[in-house]
Amino acid sequence: MTGERNEKVDDGTDRPARRAIGLGLQGKCPACGSGRLFRSFLKPADRCPSCGEALDGHQADDFPAYIVILLLGHILVPTMIEVNHLFDIPLLWQSILWPVLTILLAVALIQPVKGAVIAFQWARRMHGFAPG
Template identity: 70%
Template sequence: MFARFLKAAPACPNCGLRLDAHQADDFPAYIVILALGHILVPLMIEVNAALAIPLLWQALIWPGLAILLALAMIQPVKGAVIAVQWSRRMAGFS
């Protein structure tokens, strides 16, 4: 589905469906930010309640974890947004 990390392929190699007609825009990033906030903030609270991790380590761990999880989530989420647009015949999939 993707020609590059976040660039949709022009067409499906199997059926020829045009994939560049999607209009996902920033919606995948909004979903990732919303999901990561709901994952990381409770995790930070629980970890700080249970452990006494020095602030310097926390300043490295939490942003690093946020970046890694965001990179892991953004491509599948964008694929899901494109799939929903295709299934609803939205954007250029009419």
């Protein structure tokens, strides 16, 4: 038949969340661990190119950004306070340093965090990953 897709049958067995999250952080398919989770920077693949697992059922939305903001706030604010306390860095330099560092860290963290959120949803059969 034309248009027929190779659908995997979900037998309801346990999907280990820790393994799935680890693979998601690496940008790999939570099902097989070898296919790529993303087809571009933040655009997840519809299906795993290796095993064919459907990956388009996620609803990550803004949650990865909230996690990144929370992480960066907890990392950068104490660092800013400590650096300001230990070193005499002019305010102009700090006004350049901290925003640039914040942007670089946010860009570095957003894809792994989004991959982990998608993998967690897959492992717990949430949203579009639920059988049926």
